[in-house]
Amino acid sequence: MIRATGPLCGPVCACIAESIPKPRHATLAHLRYESESLDHALVLWFPGPASFTGEDMVEFHLHGGRAVVEGVSRALLALGMSPAGPGDFARRAFENGKLDLTQVEALADLIDSETAFQRRQALRQEGGALSKRVEAWRERLVSALARQEALIDFPDEELPDSLSSNITQIVEGLIGDITPYLDSCRSGERVREGIVVAILGAPNAGKSSLMNALAGRDVAIVSEHAGTTRDVLEVHLDLGGYPVTLLDTAGLREAKEGVEAEGIRRALARAETADLKLVLFDASLWPERDISSLAQLDERAIDVVSRIDRRPDIDLAGRLGLSIQTGEGVDALLRLIEQRVGEMLGVGESVLITRLRHRQAIEESLLALQRYLTAPSPDLAGEELRLAAQSLGRIAGRVGVEELLDLIFGEFCIGK
Numbered sequence: 477m478i479r480a481t482g483p484l485c486g487p488v489c490a491c492i493a494e495s496i497p498k499p500r501h502a503t504l505a506h507l508r509y510e511s512e513s514l515d516h517a518l519v520l521w522f523p524g525p526a527s528f529t530g531e532d533m534v535e536f537h538l539h540g541g542r543a544v545v546e547g548v549s550r551a552l553l554a555l556g557m558s559p560a561g562p563g564d565f566a567r568r569a570f571e572n573g574k575l576d577l578t579q580v581e582a583l584a585d586l587i588d589s590e591t592a593f594q595r596r597q598a599l600r601q602e603g604g605a606l607s608k609r610v611e612a613w614r615e616r617l618v619s620a621l622a623r624q625e626a627l628i629d630f631p632d633e634e635l636p637d638s639l640s641s642n643i644t645q646i647v648e649g650l651i652g653d654i655t656p657y658l659d660s661c662r663s664g665e666r667v668r669e670g671i672v673v674a675i676l677g678a679p680n681a682g683k684s685s686l687m688n689a690l691a692g693r694d695v696a697i698v699s700e701h702a703g704t705t706r707d708v709l710e711v712h713l714d715l716g717g718y719p720v721t722l723l724d725t726a727g728l729r730e731a732k733e734g735v736e737a738e739g740i741r742r743a744l745a746r747a748e749t750a751d752l753k754l755v756l757f758d759a760s761l762w763p764e765r766d767i768s769s770l771a772q773l774d775e776r777a778i779d780v781v782s783r784i785d786r787r788p789d790i791d792l793a794g795r796l797g798l799s800i801q802t803g804e805g806v807d808a809l810l811r812l813i814e815q816r817v818g819e820m821l822g823v824g825e826s827v828l829i830t831r832l833r834h835r836q837a838i839e840e841s842l843l844a845l846q847r848y849l850t851a852p853s854p855d856l857a858g859e860e861l862r863l864a865a866q867s868l869g870r871i872a873g874r875v876g877v878e879e880l881l882d883l884i885f886g887e888f889c890i891g892k
């Protein structure tokens with residue numbers, strides 16, 4: 477499908493499809509350029525401003541042959557169109573006020589989404605969930621700022637005494653609303669990026685075998701030679717709709733040799749930043765071979781006793797038993813990972829901050845609000861409010877001072 481946007485769409489469509497079809501109706505047309513037949517294709521006409529970009533748009537649904545696509549492309553270029561760059565359509569939609577920045581980002585996330593969870597989050601964001609929330613905060617801020625401006629500009633006028641405490645009330649209310657929200661929202665970024673699960677353990681514990689079993693394909697080399705895996709390997713999985721990046725790492729032991737030592741260093745470094753660690757203990761050696769002296773095993777760790785088919789008599793002491801050979805314990809482990817990942821991501825409905833950019837802007841705004849409370853003069857206090865509103869405005873991609881002025885004078889009518 478070739479999609480075009482801009483003022484040339486109408487004339488170009490009329491030229492190669494003979495006429496402009498009824499808006500938003502798929503219409504079969506004989507495409508021709510300079511009496512050369514190009515295709516029998518479906519043509520869709522979306523006149524602006526009620527189109528995705530807000531401009532006139534046209535789509536040609538072609539038979540996919542290379543010569544067909546090439547022929548139509550050449551005709552479009554000859555008629556003055558130029559190839560779009562990455563994100564050009566979304567950019568125009570943004571510039572024409574069809575989408576705000578969070579919606580543009582959500583569109584990118586939707587296109588990249590690999591799991592149902594990511595898709596749902598992207599769709600919520602595309603509907604403007606975050607911008608609506610932030611906009612509501614910003615409106616409260618702007619009304620505080622309007623009052624503050626009055627304090628600054630008309631210090632000698634008859635302003636109600638309650639004005640200053642009124643502003644403080646608004647600011648404290650905002651701080652109270654934003655702070656807990658920021659704390660509980662880390663999962664939005666995690667849904668986008670995926671939860672990282674690292675497999676750790678002594679050499680030969682069966683880490684690579686587990687990785688292959690969970691991935692459903694031969695990602696890692698498996699051998700009875702201890703110290704097979706050196707680099708950190710990663711696969712992306714969809715576990716019950718949750719995006720998970722699974723890492724296979726080098727077996728942990730006191731290594732003598734350089735390459736293995738480097739592998740272990742990388743394994744430990746990645747494990748440190750992982751959200752979950754599956755720690756494998758080989759049943760036939762456990763508990764003698766314990767890696768707790770090498771790796772930090774904290775609340776992110778899930779203990780797994782591996783290769784239990786070799787020790788059917790073992791006392792697991794509440795740990796999860798696993799055998800890749802017989803398949804025992806694999807489902808239980810999957811369910812456990814899903815459960816832990818689910819807890820980390822939360823139910824997801826209220827989660828709206830999906831990017832570091834959002835978090836930073838909201839944090840900046842919060843800091844400015846806190847500084848407001850201790851600002852030494854009305855001028856400086858007003859500046860903090862302005863900064864706070866600007867930070868929030870950046871989230872949706874609008875930093876409006878003009879509308880602020882309207883609001884200020886609309887609300888107060890002083891000196892009229």
Ligand SMILES: Nc1nc2c(ncn2[C@@H]2O[C@H](COP(=O)(O)OP(=O)(O)OP(=O)(O)O)[C@@H](O)[C@H]2O)c(=O)[nH]1
Pocket residue numbers: 677678679680681682683684685686697698699700701702703704705706725726727728782783784785786798799800801802
């Ligand atoms: N009996 C049995 N053998 C297993 C099981 N899982 C893995 N193995 C075998 O154990 C050996 C080591 O498996 P790997 O998956 O390579 O172990 P690893 O932990 O990745 O080892 P390194 O990469 O060297 O640290 C291989 O010969 C596997 O076939 C299991 O559940 N039962």
Ligand SMILES: [Mg+2]
Pocket residue numbers: 683684685696697698704705724725726727
């Ligand atoms: Mg391995």
